[in-house]
Amino acid sequence: MELLYKNLTNYEHIVFDWNGTLLSDVELVLAILNENLTKHKLDTKTVQEFREHFSFPIKDFYLKLGMKNELFEHYQKRYHELYDSQYKSSELYPGTLELIQRLHQTGKKLSILSAAKQEHLHEAVEHFGLRPYMEHVYGVSNNIAEGKSQRGRELLDKVSIAKEKTILVGDTLYDAEVAKFLNIDVLLVADGHQSYEQLLKAKCPILPSRYGSSLY
Numbered sequence: 001m002e003l004l005y006k007n008l009t010n011y012e013h014i015v016f017d018w019n020g021t022l023l024s025d026v027e028l029v030l031a032i033l034n035e036n037l038t039k040h041k042l043d044t045k046t047v048q049e050f051r052e053h054f055s056f057p058i059k060d061f062y063l064k065l066g067m068k069n070e071l072f073e074h075y076q077k078r079y080h081e082l083y084d085s086q087y088k089s090s091e092l093y094p095g096t097l098e099l100i101q102r103l104h105q106t107g108k109k110l111s112i113l114s115a116a117k118q119e120h121l122h123e124a125v126e127h128f129g130l131r132p133y134m135e136h137v138y139g140v141s142n143n144i145a146e147g148k149s150q151r152g153r154e155l156l157d158k159v160s161i162a163k164e165k166t167i168l169v170g171d172t173l174y175d176a177e178v179a180k181f182l183n184i185d186v187l188l189v190a191d192g193h194q195s196y197e198q199l200l201k202a203k204c205p206i207l208p209s210r211y212g213s214s215l216y
């Protein structure tokens with residue numbers, strides 16, 4: 001986490017993505033996905049395969065796995081039922097709380113911007129003990145991970161810090177897209193929901209691992 005910390009010290013407002021960036025939930029997401037795939041007689045995925053193929057929009061990802069278009073809403077509903085009842089078994093990435101506390105202590109403004117649903121996100125951030133350190137916690141109003149860019153704009157409007165002093169830390173190409181839309185810097189960590197190879201498409205700074213020693 002030292003490397004991640006060092007990459008953030010020049011900024012005044014640090015906006016974190018949630019799933020795969022602060023919360024280590026790839027195993028849970030995959031377990032629920034595999035249950036869905038098995039139920040519909042489709043091939044299950046390994047963590048590596050998931051990270052190599054996971055993408056947004058979520059619906060396109062499901063279709064690529066062979067799931068049926070007309071069943072998308074059903075899949076999503078089932079996914080959220082299972083996820084919401086089990087996410088507390090996941091944990092923050094080791095060292096996350098300490099990183100957040102350290103940044104907070106040095107006077108940084110910290111926020112969370114996520115494509116998770118607002119109510120769920122607030123509950124989760126509270127549960128994992130990060131709420132006291134966060135200026136703002138912004139999720140979206142739907143269950144299909146859409147609208148993150150717009151919510152990001154609303155978030156930045158609330159915080160009176162120059163865009164040049166603001167950075168988004170995320171784990172997917174979606175985060176890079178959001179940062180581009182908001183015209184702020186981005187740093188991606190490649191040990192979340194998408195592989196390093198996938199993230200290369202974003203042509204932005206990437207940490208192959210938040211625990212690693214080199215910056216690409």
Ligand SMILES: [Mg+2]
Nearest residue numbers: 017019020171
């Ligand atoms: Mg994420």
